[in-house]
Amino acid sequence: MPAASVVYAGRRLITNGGGVTGMAKYVLRRLIGMVPTWLIIMFMVVFMVRLIPGSIVDLLLQDQGGGGSYQAGIDRAQVEHRLGLDQPVYVQYVKYVAGVAQGNLGASLWDQQSVVSLIAQRVPVTAQVALVAIITSVFVSIPIGVISAVRRDSPVDYLLRSISILGISVPGFAIGTAIVIFPTLWWGVTVSFKYVSFAEDPIGHLKLIIPPAMVLGVQLSASVARLTRTMMLEVLQEDYIRTARAKGLQEPKIVVKHALKNALIPVVTVLGIQITNLLGGSVITETIFALPGLGRLMVSSIGARDYPVVQGIVVLTAIFVMCMNLAVDVSYGYLDPRARPA
């Protein structure tokens, strides 16, 4: 995958070690740089959700009809004013940013529930699935990548590479649907769709987490395996590997102790980038497996034009992704002394 290598090449290689203060200054610079990005993200999301045709006000009035908290007779303008939607977009944007700066992400336009608590309810499920997916895929894909690289162009390599590419070629929802349907068709085993929390029924809860985690894990494993293979191939060319061989070190030791450690550095970078893809994949797996997670909340909120919820999810996930990327870059400097910021 070119992306990780390019980042590697684009890093400023140091000549004078900056040490701890150098790293602290780098982190600070990055954090400051995140602010404009974040402002742009918020502007994009505030602007874009309001572009979606179909005003929430119409939906609300349709839905509530005569009952609910909106009595008949209250006209549209009043509802709009109450929700703060009658002001121009940039005013709404500024108000939103001001709110966020104070830690207030607003409330759902439908049931007035605080956005933060809504999201907090959904995050655990999504996080658990993602975590299981990442852990299992790391343990599966890195050995595959290493074996593929060491036995390059052999039948084993072709087989593993084909499986990896198959992993990223089959659509996630096809895998997910197949996991649900085929056991039922063949063995009469049904996957339960009734959600139970961990507190209620730990085993049942885990049984709910594992199938979607497997689906996400397949796609993640495929990418990581391919990247590991590419990086291992590059590293195995290096001179220091040749030196180690000349010194008489055994091959397995060379591979694991010297080559793998260096090859894994860009892989760590890529894992950070893949987190966004994991969130997108969660949308699909949560839809298939009927999990009350963040992805489904996002999709249903877009459909319901619940602007604050959509904005809140995007803002929070964006911060999370940016911080993860920063953490990855910092660990990059830690793992590879050549890439430390000056």
Add this chain to the structure above:
Amino acid sequence: MSAEVGIGQAVRGGGRAQRSVGARVWYEASKFIRKKPLGAFGAVVLLMLIGMAVFAPIITQYGPLQQSTGPALAGPSLEHLAGTDQFGRDVFTRIVYGARISLFISVGATVMAIIPATTLGMMCAYFRGPFDLVFQRVVDAFQAIPGLILLITIVSILGSGQFNVVLALAIPASITGSRLQRAASMQVTGRDYVLAARSLGATHTRIIFQYILPNIMAPIIIVVSLGFGGYILAESSLSFLGYGVPPPAPSWGGMLASDGRRYMYVAPHMFVAPAIALSVVVFGVNMFGDAMRDILDPRLRGSG
């Protein structure tokens, strides 16, 4: 001997320069097949996809929207190679015509994304300064938002339909893709011949399009061939969530998502057929892209 071959002809030694164009194509093709069999398989898949799209009316005997061509929900048979769906439409025919949609969307999105991505990338690399700084923040913003969510939002704004899906796919791809082109361009802008051209008074436009662009063709080709399969997958995911090409159009993703899922228990062929079509095509395209990258990426050239 070689010197007498002629002024304009490639002189590579021996009589190789004297082969006809056809023979040279055959030679290069067989070299490709031998060295990269998986990539060759991918190329075959790609050709089959194009063939299916172009020759669809000739290969199939029914129409893709034609109903009651046979008993509904029937399994595969000689008459209906992939069975029929709930309206009696021939599934095989719909798969073949679906190739047109997949091809249109992936080619369309690729073309619509690569032009702005490359232009913006080259401009960022060449001009640097505030433009580069600001635009990179925009790219960061696009990358921090999960792709599928961005796509859903854009399709919600634009409405569904083939062209809108292409647009929705192209917009984020062009922004995020510019980063790779920028990195590639930065390697070129530092070179001496660019400096020489500037000192000779070449305009910015000329330098960008005549010096930088030809030298970043390799990353462009890599991005194109690797991105192709991604667009097909993205369209199918969108259809799954209800935001893609709407029925009754025979898009593979749409067939999988709606009818395939609904009738999976009684007529599994309605799910399996488009799933196989999708997987094989994306698999082949990815293989082909991999092979292209192996050939063109100079970093890997040393490793063969």
